[in-house]
Every structure is written in C-alpha cells, then in structure tokens.
Amino acid sequence: MVRLPYMDGFxxxxxxxxxxxxxxxxxxxxxxxxxxxxxxxxxxxxxSALIGPGEPIILPRMSKRVDHEVELAVIIGRxxxxxxxxxxxxxxxGYTILLDIxxxxxxxxxxxxxxxxxxxxxxxxxxxxxxxxxxxxxxxxDDLEIGLKVNGxxxxxxxxxxxxFKVPELIEYISSVMTLEPGDIIATGTPAGVGxxxxxxxxxxxxxxxxxxxxxxxxxxxxxx
Numbered sequence: 477m478v479r480l481p482y483m484d485g486f487x488x489x490x491x492x493x494x495x496x497x498x499x500x501x502x503x504x505x506x507x508x509x510x511x512x513x514x515x516x517x518x519x520x521x522x523x524s525a526l527i528g529p530g531e532p533i534i535l536p537r538m539s540k541r542v543d544h545e546v547e548l549a550v551i552i553g554r555x556x557x558x559x560x561x562x563x564x565x566x567x568x569x570g571y572t573i574l575l576d577i578x579x580x581x582x583x584x585x586x587x588x589x590x591x592x593x594x595x596x597x598x599x600x601x602x603x604x605x606x607x608x609x610x611x612x613x614x615x616x617x618d619d620l621e622i623g624l625k626v627n628g629x630x631x632x633x634x635x636x637x638x639x640x641f642k643v644p645e646l647i648e649y650i651s652s653v654m655t656l657e658p659g660d661i662i663a664t665g666t667p668a669g670v671g672x673x674x675x676x677x678x679x680x681x682x683x684x685x686x687x688x689x690x691x692x693x694x695x696x697x698x699x700x701x
Contacts, residue, residue: 483611
C-alpha cells in the first residue's frame, strides 16, 4: 500500500493488479527493435512492486541491467467489465506517475526462450509511484509532457498524445479480458529513451499537471551488508 496526497486528503493505493502496456509509444517500440502492435500488448506487475516517494528503487543482484520507464498511471475508480471506450473514462478515478522498472537483461533472456517477463518486471520496488493522485476532473490527459532525468541528465521526454492506444481504448481492451477493480492501476506505456540505472543514481520523473517525483537508487548488496 502507498499513501499519496489526493484532493484535500490522501488516497491509499492498494491495487489488486497493475496492468502495464508494452510498446504503446511508437519510438519506444522502435528502440526495442519491435514493431508497433496492432492491438494493445499488456502484462502484469505484482502489487508488491509498489513503492512511494521516499522509498528507494533496489537493483537486484540477479540482474546486471535495470532500466527506467516513466509512465502515466491510470487509477480505476469503479468495477469495469467489458466497458466500451465511449464510457471508459467514467470508470477512472485519477492519475499518477509510475515507473515501470525493468530488469532488461532478464527480459531479453526470457524473450529469447519464449518465456514470460514476470521476473524482469516483478521485483520488489519495481513500481515506484507519486507524487500525488490527481482527480480525473482536474486534468485532461490527451497531450501532457512526460519525462525523466537521471542525475540531472535528460533521458526521456515525450507527450501523452504520442500513445498508440489512448486510455479509453486501453480500458475497453483490458476490461474485455479481465475485470478491472477499484484501485487497480493501468500503466500506459513509456516514451523512448529508456536506459540503465546504477547504485547511487537519483531519478526524477514528471508529468505535466501531476508534478515531479524523485527516487534514490540502491544496489541490493548495499542494503544487505
């Protein structure tokens, strides 16, 4: 559970599932040497990966390369099953920032063996969120700047208008496969520029209208000594 500022109080993020989109920005698909999909491609991250501001991203010893991916996160407000895109936004509570942290070497290995990406996406601390939850009535998400810096160096910069599949389409498609429950999170994909994180890095991510959030990065060995 992560507690974030929301309107005049706080919202406790307790997602039953985190649904994350792959290759939902064309330039990111190309940098991953993949085609832009004809339908949304999604996977699940465990709720245990969730952390909030002030908690560090931990680089696991099992991986030699861990990448950052900044994403607009959509928080579901009502139970959604087979929702048409025309009504999809009625089921949204609000928005925050989520980093889809990825053990890239383990993902590549899994792809080559035809295995799922669960390990690469599922380590503890691999879903940092923040700085707050913005109510859907306060923010139009059609064309927002989204970006990320590491140690002050710009790594990712894009706009939500560059999404291949927009949020209503994503809700329609995902809810045709699985029921979305209140508190579930949809991470809507990342723009190009993903890159590695190292022990001691400071990550700063932002989305226009939501704000900025920072996380320290620590190697697993540094906290086990």
